[in-house]
Amino acid sequence: MGKKATYWSIDPALKKIFARIGKPPSGAFVPDPFQLEALAAIRRSDCLVIAPTGAGKTWIAEQAIHEVLEKGGRSWYASPLKALTNAKWVEFGDRFAPEKVGILTGDTKENAEAPIIVGTTEILRNQLYDAMEKGENLPFDLVIIDEAHYLGDRQRGVVWEEILIYLPTRINILLLSATIGNGEEIAGWLSSLRGKECVVIKEEKRPVPLFPLFLHPAGKILPLLEEKKLHREVVRLLEVKKRPFRTPPPRFGKIIEVLEKYNLLPAIFFLKSRAECDAALLSCHPGEEISRKEDFLRDLEQFLADYPFLRTHKQLAYLKYARVASHHGGQLPLWKFLVEKMMKLGHLRAIFATSTVAAGVNYPARTIVLFNSDLYNGSDFSPLNSTEFHQMMGRAGRRGRDKIGFLLAVPGRFMDLKHLRKLFFARPENIESQLRSDFSMVLNLLLSQRPENIKEMLTHSFYAYQFGANEKRRKRIGQKLWNDWERHLAFLRAEGFVDDEDRLTESGIWASKLRLDHPLLIAECLKQDAFPRE
Known part of the structure; x- marks a missing residue:
């Protein structure tokens, strides 16, 4: 947030919205x-x-x-x-x-x-x-x-x-x-x-309604949208500060204080990388009232008694005294389990997480905080699609604990608010088949199937079904898939992984057992004795 922010306030229109915050009436669970x-x-x-x-x-x-x-x-x-x-x-x-x-x-x-x-x-x-x-x-x-x-x-x-x-x-x-x-x-x-x-x-109805918010650099929380358009103050800000949006690094601890002031915790902060998640902890400082949550300290101590080696974890102090945590794939499995358990029990104020949390780990929060409108796809950063966005937003609002959930968008260099608005109203994307022949698939199928059976399978694949308007066209697409499959098969024959009767050789059998994306590369290295023995 900018250094000019000397106070925090909310747009008057939010008073009615924030009045809805609270726990719904308890009662026996009734399936929908x-x-x-x-x-x-x-x-x-x-x-x-x-x-x-x-x-x-x-x-x-x-x-x-x-x-x-x-x-x-x-x-x-x-x-x-x-x-x-x-x-x-x-x-x-x-x-x-x-x-x-x-x-x-x-x-x-x-x-x-x-x-x-x-x-x-x-x-x-x-x-x-x-x-x-x-x-x-x-x-x-x-x-x-x-x-x-x-x-x-x-x-x-x-x-x-x-x-x-x-x-x-x-x-x-x-x-x-x-x-x-x-x-x-x-x-x-x-x-x-x-x-x-x-x-x-x-079922299209969310169990907990979602309301999008915007954290203005001047220190004001306001609605992100007016009806289906960006809020006028958001539009005005975008006109003044053209992208790339230059703002000082976010002060995560201060944002948590603001969310706490308006009863918007617990929160999940989605960040770009593991390093950002870990670094975010440094701006979170303990307060007297924060560290005196007796039931939290009791549950934490009980967990640490079972797994005493976690007492030396370098992030334990932030968990214990600021009730915040970093969660990502680089953490120890038991540390992640501890964070997840404390979050589920309602003990934590916030976690800083990568997108892994969006994909099914079950600990929703009241508020999701988003700093970026893009996501790392394994090779590069690309704009969020509706599937990725709605997975993240699905974490906002806890069924049985919240009447309403929130998205808080924070402006920055990697935040495209116009794209975010589109995603908010976007329908789920259609799924397209990704079937393709590769050596791993060919090797594994030949373990149990004859080529003629595999040809029949390709004709009945989702790929053929999806891109073939009728049975005749599906067979034609299946034939194209089969031709590609045969090219892979011919290579395997030439390299000695398949014999002349299209059965796996001894080399082909153990290559299939590698269960890797590129089994032939490893198999050839092993055959050529390319790996050092010590």
């Missing part, structure tokens, strides 16, 4: 109609649920798992992120008993024979391929695909498509997402592929 419809659907068929974050999709999953468990069956809950997987493992352990829940990620494998498995989507794909190779049935009765919009992810979407193509039809699939625009198209493909109905259940 869409939740009951989805539960009824998954008992008999596949089901795709599209509902805002916090609307109660997890309740549907838990009830479906419970019903399968009651019948002696097994369930697989697949998520795209290790952070979300770890959170669900703890959550389901509390819900169903720890001995009934196992976890499978690239880092962790515990209780793998449990009736409920929580794991990353890639691990589910690997288990599916292994079962196909051995001619065995995948020993599950229900598969839940969380964050199903990853089907359209450029890097990983093909994994989702492979799973949906090859899962046995006897296993019902429950797909969950907050941000899919073409649910009927996906359901149509699944129905045609699997020969059974896929019911689409949609």
Whole structure:
């Protein structure tokens, strides 16, 4: 914030809005109609649920798992992120008993024979391929695909498509997402592929209304929007300060004080990088009243007694005495678990987080603070799309704890307020197939499938369904996919990974087991003895 800010105030129009802040009346939980419809659907068929974050999709999953468990069956809950997987493992352990829940990620494998498995989507794909190779049935009765919009992810979407193509039809699939625009198209493909109905259940209403705010550099909080346009004072500011918007570095501690003054905490600050999250803590200073929250200190001490090595964590003082924390993929898993637990219990004032938190880790806040309208996509920064934006906004407003949630936009060099306004009213984006042939896919399919079966699969892929207006065109698209697949196959033959009968050689079999994005690179290095032995 600018150094000229000597006072903090709110626009008079916000007084009525802020008067709505508070906890809704308590009462017994009553499922919403869409939740009951989805539960009824998954008992008999596949089901795709599209509902805002916090609307109660997890309740549907838990009830479906419970019903399968009651019948002696097994369930697989697949998520795209290790952070979300770890959170669900703890959550389901509390819900169903720890001995009934196992976890499978690239880092962790515990209780793998449990009736409920929580794991990353890639691990589910690997288990599916292994079962196909051995001619065995995948020993599950229900598969839940969380964050199903990853089907359209450029890097990983093909994994989702492979799973949906090859899962046995006897296993019902429950797909969950907050941000899919073409649910009927996906359901149509699944129905045609699997020969059974896929019911689409949609809920568009947020459980907690969202109100967008703007933090003016002069120290005033005002509405970001007037009806569907930017607030006049925001427009005036943009006219005076053309982008790139030059402002001093944000004083995070001061912003937290302002939010606290107007009862807008707890808050999640979404920042660009892990380094920014850690650096933000430095501007947060403890106050007398902050560190004297007895129930917080009791719960914190109990956790530290179980994991005493965390007492030396360099950020513990900020957690304990300022009740703020940094949360990102570079933190120790148990530290992140501690932060998540303290946030869920309502002990923390704010956390500074990367976008990982938006993608499903379950600890909503009253307010989301946004400094940037772009996001790192793995290779570069690009403008937020509606899926990414609505995932972040889904964290604002806690069902059962808040009557209203808030977005606070803070101006800066990387904040395009006009783009933010568009995103606020944008509909969820359509999902497009990302199916493509790569060596990992070819190797894994050849473990259990003959080429003629694979050709049939490509013809019935979501890619062929989506871009083929009719059956004839779908077959033509499937043929193009097959031609690309054959080129990969020819290379594998030439390099000795596949024999003349299109079966994997010994080298091909162990290359397929690498489960890497570029298995041939590693396989060739191993064959050529290119790695140092010490």
